[in-house]
Every structure is written in structure tokens, then in C-alpha cells.
Amino acid sequence: MSTFQAPKGTYDLLPPDSAKYLAVREAISTPLRNSGYGYIETPGFENVELFARGVGESTDIVTKEMYAFETKGGDRLALRPEGTASVLRAALEANLHKAGNLPVKLWYSGSYYRYERPQKGRYRHFSQVGAEAIGAEDPALDAELIILADQAYRSLGLRDFRILLNSLGDKECRPVYREALQTFLRGLDLDEETLRRADINPLRVLDDKRPDVQKQLVGAPSLRDYLCDACKAYHEQVRELLVAEGVAFEDDEKLVRGLDYYTRTTFEFVHDGLGSQSAVGGGGRYDGLSEMIGGPSLPSVGWALGVDRTVLALEAEGVELELPSTTSVFAVPLGDEARRVLFSKVTELRRAGISADFSFGGKGLKGAMKNANRSGARFTLVAGERDLAEGVVQLKDMESGEQSAVAVDQVVEVLRTQLT
Numbered sequence: 327m328s329t330f331q332a333p334k335g336t337y338d339l340l341p342p343d344s345a346k347y348l349a350v351r352e353a354i355s356t357p358l359r360n361s362g363y364g365y366i367e368t369p370g371f372e373n374v375e376l377f378a379r380g381v382g383e384s385t386d387i388v389t390k391e392m393y394a395f396e397t398k399g400g401d402r403l404a405l406r407p408e409g410t411a412s413v414l415r416a417a418l419e420a421n422l423h424k425a426g427n428l429p430v431k432l433w434y435s436g437s438y439y440r441y442e443r444p445q446k447g448r449y450r451h452f453s454q455v456g457a458e459a460i461g462a463e464d465p466a467l468d469a470e471l472i473i474l475a476d477q478a479y480r481s482l483g484l485r486d487f488r489i490l491l492n493s494l495g496d497k498e499c500r501p502v503y504r505e506a507l508q509t510f511l512r513g514l515d516l517d518e519e520t521l522r523r524a525d526i527n528p529l530r531v532l533d534d535k536r537p538d539v540q541k542q543l544v545g546a547p548s549l550r551d552y553l554c555d556a557c558k559a560y561h562e563q564v565r566e567l568l569v570a571e572g573v574a575f576e577d578d579e580k581l582v583r584g585l586d587y588y589t590r591t592t593f594e595f596v597h598d599g600l601g602s603q604s605a606v607g608g609g610g611r612y613d614g615l616s617e618m619i620g621g622p623s624l625p626s627v628g629w630a631l632g633v634d635r636t637v638l639a640l641e642a643e644g645v646e647l648e649l650p651s652t653t654s655v656f657a658v659p660l661g662d663e664a665r666r667v668l669f670s671k672v673t674e675l676r677r678a679g680i681s682a683d684f685s686f687g688g689k690g691l692k693g694a695m696k697n698a699n700r701s702g703a704r705f706t707l708v709a710g711e712r713d714l715a716e717g718v719v720q721l722k723d724m725e726s727g728e729q730s731a732v733a734v735d736q737v738v739e740v741l742r743t744q745l746t
Contacts, residue, residue, distance in 0.1 A: 335442070335450030345649045347453065350636050351435050353482045354455040357474040358433040363457055366432040368412040374402040379618050380411035380587055382527060391440040405439035409456040410587070410612065410628055411619065417460055418621040428461035429626070435633075447603030447638055456609075458628035460616075465560055468591040468611060468627050469567035475595060475607060475629055476573050482636070483645040487606060489574065490594045492581035493561040494529070495553050497589070497614065503552035504528055514542045533582040550579050557590060564591055587612040591627065597635075599642030606639050607631030654745055655682040656703035658694040660710035668709055668719070671737050678738050680745060698724070705741060 332338055339347055359365075374394050381387050393405040406412050413432055417423060422430045435455045442448055457474070459467050472489065479487055495503060511524040511531055520539065524531050532543065553561070568575055575593070583592050592610030600606070609629025616624035640647065657672050659665040668684065675682040683701055685694040691708075698706045709719040718731040721740065732740050 333450070335444035337449060337451070341652075342649075345652070346637050346640070346647055347633055349647050349649055350482065350633050350640075351453075351455055354475075354478040354631055354633075354636070355433055355435065356481070357477045358457050361431070361470065361474060363431040363433040363459075366413055366416060366434050367436065368406070368409075368416050368434070370437065371403045371405050372412055372415065374404045376411050376415055376619060377404055377407060380414075380615055381408060382530075382587065387440060391442055393439050393441060406436075407438055407440045409434055409436065409438065409454060409630055410458060411615070413456070413458050413628075414460060414615060414621070414624075414626065415619060417458075418616065418619070418624075423461050423622070423624055429459040429464075429467060430461055431457075431459050433457045445603065447600055447635055449634060453633040454607075454630045455633060456628060456630035458626060460626040461624045463613065463625035465563035465591075466567060468564045469571070471609065471627060471629055472564075472568060472575075472593055473571055473573055475631060478631070479595070479606075479636070482640060482647065484597075484636075484639055484643060486599060486643055487595055487597045487639065488576055490578040490581050490596060491565070491568075491575045492578050492592050493549070493553060493557055493590050494582070494588055494592050494610070495549060495557050495590065499552055499554035499557055500549075500589070503547065503549050506547045506552065507532075510546050516542070529582050532580055548579050560590060583608060583610060587615040587618065589613045593629070595631070597639040597642065600635065600638055603635070605632075606635040651681070651702045651704065653681050653683045653701040653703040655680060655705045655707060655741055656685070656698040656701045657682065657707040658685045658691065658698060658709075660691060660708070663711060663714055664709040667714060667734065668707060671707065671719070671734070674738050675741065678742060680738075680741060705744065707737065 374392070377392060378388055387407045392407050394402065396402055413434060417430055417432065433456065437451055437453055439451055441450055444450060457471060459471065476489065494500065507528040508524055511528055516524070516539065520531060520534065531539070532546065534540065581592055581594055583594065588610040590611040590613065594608035595606050596604040597606050598604060607629060609627070611625070611627040613625035615626065616622060655675055657668040659668040672682045672684045683703065685697055689697065695706070704724055706722045706724055707719050708722060713719055717734055719734055719737060720729055721732045722729040
């Protein structure tokens with residue numbers, strides 16, 4: 327047994343289970359790639375201040391969960407706890423918004439880090455696929471992203487998820503609501519930390535999951551009652567577009583999300599089969615984030631979907647993904663000459679786009695055939711000295727058990743025909 331283990335709250339992705347995660351990433355990214363979103367990749371760590379400004383100094387992410395450290399050069403960095411701030415920072419730094427084609431549509435996939443109490447569905451290292459549309463204020467853009475996420479989940483076979491939808495208002499109407507909510511919260515019996523949070527960002531208190539806090543929030547002012555006419559009209563357009571495309575959602579006036587940068591449209595994807603960690607993804611509009619991190623005004627919208635949570639949701643629904651076999655052909659050589667010939671054929675098969683593997687380590691026929699079975703290959707190539715003297719190899723169909731001799735120079739063509 328190894329002396330070392332994965333750090334607490336993390337996990338290793340190993341075959342064959344890792345194939346599920348690859349399939350989920352592919353399914354989520356496919357609708358994005360088909361809708362004009364280009365791939366972006368950012369560093370695994372950023373300046374601490376980027377997240378403090380963007381995510382919000384009052385959030386648990388910044389105050390309690392970020393992995394922050396100081397470099398030998400004195401720079402204060404943090405492992406990225408989320409993707410939006412990093413992607414927007416990269417887009418601004420590269421001046422993508424000045425290319426003249428707004429919105430800038432980007433998608434990404436990567437690992438993120440938060441110091442949290444580990445539990446099923448909540449890890450200190452987790453994987454997300456995200457999408458951001460930067461530089462346009464349009465209800466159709468908000469609806470597009472929600473529809474693309476819905477499409478991705480349904481393409482995987484998920485059915486028991488719900489879309490929660492709300493509007494958080496904008497810089498015109500939210501301050502009025504903020505003041506009304508703060509007045510209400512100051513009259514409650516809350517602990518000092520919660521009261522401090524109420525002073526900095528009272529909406530975050532609405533997101534408090536503690537039963538004793540939720541009990542006191544009954545009768546709290548509703549943001550919906552404070553939305554200005556422009557925000558009401560914007561939100562209604564998003565709703566109408568979703569209804570027109572047959573995407574079901576639930577209005578949830580208590581939906582806040584855990585990040586400070588959201589404005590107007592906010593949404594969450596939840597799966598009731600996951601217990602307390604029911605959110606599988608979410609996002610919303612963040613029209614002021616660019617200015618918060620030193621950029622120009624760039625109204626934007628985006629989401630992030632959890633790969634780990636999506637896999638758990640698939641398991642909760644009993645959905646078995648149709649995963650392609652990692653190996654189509656397995657070669658078993660008997661003797662040195664056969665090793666040379668079949669190794670060459672395996673290389674030729676791979677160059678032809680056929681997944682093929684080889685019996686390494688000089689195993690005998692029995693051990694090599696066990697490896698062939700474990701590989702999941704549809705066909706096995708077996709060759710010994712007698713076969714090669716006759717210019718053939720033996721091709722065995724692992725499903726039917728049938729075996730036939732195939733000319734060495736016809737192997738690739740025969741297998742290409744058999745596998746199509």
C-alpha cells in the first residue's frame with residue numbers, strides 16, 4: 327500500500343469510472359461548441375484580490391473557503407474557487423471585447439478549490455464546465471444559456487432535475503430593496519456574524535440554510551416587489567423565451583446564489599435525488615463584474631455546471647451512459663516474430679483510427695487472452711510462427727467466439743469493415 331493518500335476532501339478519477347466524467351464534460355460542452363462558444367483555459371491560481379472584488383468579500387467563499395497563499399516573491403495568490411472572475415479577467419486582459427463581435431462567447435472546463443467540510447457531493451477539489459457570454463445585455467442571451475444547459479442534461483438522459491429562476495434586480499432597484507431588507511434583518515435575533523453579513527450583503531442572509539435563521543425570515547421583504555419596471559420587463563422576456571422553447575422552470579423568489587456579482591437573471595439547476603447538496607449547477611447575469619475588477623462596462627451572463635454532481639445525479643436516476651469501448655482490437659503474439667509483426671499491425675490500426683492494444687510483458691496465450699477479455703475488445707488478433715509462415719493471423723470475434731484466418735496485409739481493411 328502507498329505511503330501517501332489523496333488529500334482530505336479530494337478524489338482520484340480512475341478507469342473505468344473516469345470515462346463517465348469525460349462523457350459528462352463532452353455532453354455539456356457539445357451544445358456550447360455548436361452555439362458559437364470558443365474554448366478558454368485560465369491558470370489554476372489568480373491574484374487574491376480578483377476573487378475578493380469579484381466574488382465578494384462577504385461571501386463564505388472568500389472569507390472561509392479560499393486556498394490563499396503568498397509566493398516567495400510576496401504575491402498574494404489563491405487557487406481559483408470559481409471560474410467566472412478568471413474568465414472575465416482573461417478576456418479583458420486580451421481585449422477580446424474590443425474585437426467588435428459582442429458578446430464574446432467562451433466555455434471552459436477545469437478544477438476548482440474550496441476549503442469546505444467534505445461530504446458526498448461537496449469536495450475541496452471539484453470539476454466544472456462553464457460558459458460565459460460577455461458584453462451584451464439581452465434576455466435572449468440569458469435564455470440561450472439556460473436552454474443549452476437544459477439540452478446538455480437531457481442529452482445525458484437526466485430527467486429529474488428542476489430549473490429555479492429569479493431576478494435580483496439591478497443597480498437602480500436593488501439598493502432600495504437592500505435597505506428594506508437590512509431594516510427587517512436588524513429586527514431579528516441573529517448572531518453577530520450574520521448581522522455583519524447583513525450589513526455588507528443582506529441578500530446573502532436569505533441564502534442561509536440554518537433552520538433557525540430560515541424560520542425568522544418568514545415575512546421578509548420580497549425582492550420581486552421592489553423590481554423596477556425595466557427589470558420586470560427584462561425578466562418577463564427571459565421567462566417568455568423559455569416557455570416558448572418548452573423549457574420548464576420554477577419561479578423562486580428566494581433564489582440568491584452564493585456570489586455577490588449576480589444581477590437580474592439568476593438561476594439554479596437542482597436534482598432532488600442528491601439530498602442536501604441538490605444543486606448541480608447554476609449561474610446568472612453579472613452586469614457590473616467587469617467594472618468591479620477594473621474593466622469597462624460589459625453586461626454579461628454565464629453558468630457553471632458541476633461535473634461531479636452531474637455524475638451523482640446520473641447515478642441517482644440509474645442512468646447508464648453508453649460509453650465507447652476503450653479498445654476495439656487486442657493483439658496477442660506468440661513468439662518473437664509474431665511480436666514484431668503484430669506490434670506493427672497495432673500501430674497501423676491506430677493510425678487508421680481504430681483503437682488497439684497489445685499484450686505486453688511476454689505473457690503466454692492463457693494470460694494474454696485474459697488481458698484481451700479484460701480490455702473489452704471486440705476482436706483479438708492472435709499469431710504464432712505457423713500462422714506467419716502461412717502469411718495469416720487469427721482473428722477472433724470476442725462476442726460470438728468465431729475465429730478465422732486473415733491475410734497479414736488485409737488485417738486493417740478487414741477490421742475497418744467489421745467495426746463500421
